[in-house]
Amino acid sequence: MTASSQSGFDFPxxxxVVTSERAATPRTGPSSGCAVGTESLGTQSGSAQPVTQPACTHPRGSQLISTRSISGQPGSIQPVTQPGGTSTPPTRHPRAATGASSSYRILHTVEDNDARFPLASVTKLLSAWAVLTAVEHGLLTLDDAAGPPNSTVRHLLAxxxxxxxERGEPIAPPGQRRIYSNYGFELLGDYTATRVGESFQEWIEESVLLPLGMADTDVDGSPAHSGISTVSDLALFAVELLHPTLISPELLAAAATVQFPGLAGILPGYGRQQSNDWGLGVEIRDHKQPHWTGDSFSPRTFGHFGQSGSFLWVDPIADDGAGRAGIFLxxxxxxxxxxxxxxxxTNAMRAWQP
Known part of the structure; x- marks a missing residue:
């Protein structure tokens, strides 16, 4: 059966449809050493003011900033010289060559899973995850000042x-309106680069693409829209969104929680929403109408779509709580x-049974 006969679209x-068969294996590598409960993350609820995230430091945070570099071996990091001249041996991320360690199934696919397509704004999911890994490792916090005056990393993500x-002066004070901003994500990439000590493009490669084994994905330009990827690679990333291995479950929960609730704004392509809810880099379905996901989806569904005509959604309560994701490129x-x-x-994808 052809792609067009199943999806209704007659272009390439x-x-x-992806589901996780079990919870992810515990995160590998050094612990962040940070308290990342909902209070420390400053999760927004109701009209409560943001709670400042306490400073926390990755055990090798300062060394990561100053010496991080990718070697010729995929997924490896160069030795780090410790005070006194001792060296930490190079480490190889165990999933760099083989992909995510979470067990998952692609329930249904159409056409070539390895064909590369432009992601447009779906790129923002990858960029947001790179920022959150920096938060996880104590290299920056959600409440760091970034962007225009009185704005923070949290504001930019949300x-x-x-x-x-696009590039220009602010048109509203921070926290007052939901204004979808490519420019905000570009400033976020610039700020993250200053904190991690390398270009944002290098950081996203090292912190997200290599660990997840996303060998056919590139983000070589704007953090807002320059990505190119495949269905196969995004399936690996979708499992990370269901059962994280690069960040803590608590940080995922914060990312998928509405930040600055009740802000009105325009959902591109779908018009003004009285509550245009977003989390940390992810659009949250909640009760939006109209919306690009169908009416069978739970309010907790999150994801992103792009002007290239691509999307990635995650419904964490589908499949009796195991979660399900869908990808379209x-x-x-x-x-x-x-x-x-x-x-x-999307309704058909969520309901698909093999």
Missing amino acids: HAFA HASGLPA GAERFGAAHVAGWPTL
Whole structure:
């Protein structure tokens, strides 16, 4: 059966339905050493003011900032010289060559899972995860000042900094409106680079793509929209969104929780939403109408879509709480056909049984 007969789209595309068979294995590598409960993360709830995240430090935080570099061996890190001249042996991330250690199944695919497509704004999911890994390792905090005056990393991730869609001066104070901003993500990438001691493109490669084994994914330009990837690679990333191995479950929970609740704004392509809810780099479905996911999805569904005509969604309570994800990558820019067809397609993907 062809892709178009199952999805309703007649241009080149591929999609997959992914479910996790079991919880991920414990995170590998050194612990962050940070308290990352909901209080320390400053999770927003109701009209409560943000709670400042306590400073926390990765055991090798200072060395990571000053000496981190990728060697010729995939997933390895160069030796780190400790005070007194001793060296930490090079380490190899155990999942760098083989992909995520979480057990998962691709329930259904259409067309070539290894065909590369532009991600457009789905790139922001990868970029957000790179920022969150830096938070996990104590290299920055969600409440660091970043972006325009009185804005923080949290504001930038949640599209609540007041910055416009593209480069320009703020058009609202931070925390007052939900204004979707590519420019905000570019400033976020710049700030993260100053904290981790290398370019954001190097950091996303090292902190997300290599550990998850995403060999066919590149983010070589803007953190907002430059990504290129495959369904196979995004399936690995989707499992990370279901059962994280690069960040703590508590930090995932914060990412998937509405930040600055109640902010009105425009969901690109779907119009003004009275509560245009976003988490930390992820769009949260909640009760939005209209929406690109169908009416079978739980309010806790989160993800992103892009102007390249691609999406990635995660419904954490699907499949009796095991969670399910869906990926769609296409060769035609987002338009009326996507607005009309995606809700039906996503409903079918969520309900798919092998």
